Amino acid sequence: MEFRKRIEELLHTFLAEREDLFLVDLKFSAADDITVILDGDNGVSLQDCLDASRAIEFNVDREEHDFSLQVMSAGLSEPLSTPRQFRKNIGRELDLLMTDSSEITGELKEVGEDKIILTLKYRKPKEIGKGKTDVVEDREILYPDIKKALVTIKF
Known part of the structure; x- marks a missing residue:
C-alpha cells in the first residue's frame, strides 16, 4: 500500500x-x-x-x-475551514475576509452545510436629519465567498 x-x-x-x-x-x-x-x-x-x-x-x-x-x-490564529469548525464557534465574533477583499465582522448565529449567518451590528446615518442610528441585521454568507475566517480574540 x-x-x-x-x-x-x-x-x-x-x-x-x-x-x-x-x-x-x-x-x-x-x-x-x-x-x-x-x-x-x-x-x-x-x-x-x-x-x-x-x-x-x-x-x-x-x-x-x-x-x-x-x-x-488548530490554534486560535488558524482560519476556520470546515462547517464543523464554524458550528463549534456559534455565538462568537468572527472576522471574515471575503473573496472580493471586503471585510465583515459579526457574531456567528447559524451554520449550514453551504452557508453561515452572521449578526452584524453597526451604525449608519439617519435617513432624515443628523446623527446615526444603530442597525442589527442578519446576513447570509456562502462558504465560497469567504477567503479567510478568524475567531475574534477578546481580552
Whole structure:
C-alpha cells in the first residue's frame, strides 16, 4: 500500500473511534514530513494529539519508510475551514475576509452545510436629519465567498 494512503487510512481509523475529533488538515512534504492538524467539538488536548500520533507511528514500520510526524490542534490564529469548525464557534465574533477583499465582522448565529449567518451590528446615518442610528441585521454568507475566517480574540 502506498505510504500516504496508509497514513490517511490510519488517521481516519483513529478519528472514527474518536467522533469528538475531526481532521482540519493533513500535509505531506517532499521529505515525508507529515503534519496533522486536528480540532474537536470540545477542543483538543495534548493527550488527543499523543493518541493520534501513536495511532500512526505504532502502525508504520520506520525501517520500511522514514518520516517525521507532527500532530497539533488548530490554534486560535488558524482560519476556520470546515462547517464543523464554524458550528463549534456559534455565538462568537468572527472576522471574515471575503473573496472580493471586503471585510465583515459579526457574531456567528447559524451554520449550514453551504452557508453561515452572521449578526452584524453597526451604525449608519439617519435617513432624515443628523446623527446615526444603530442597525442589527442578519446576513447570509456562502462558504465560497469567504477567503479567510478568524475567531475574534477578546481580552
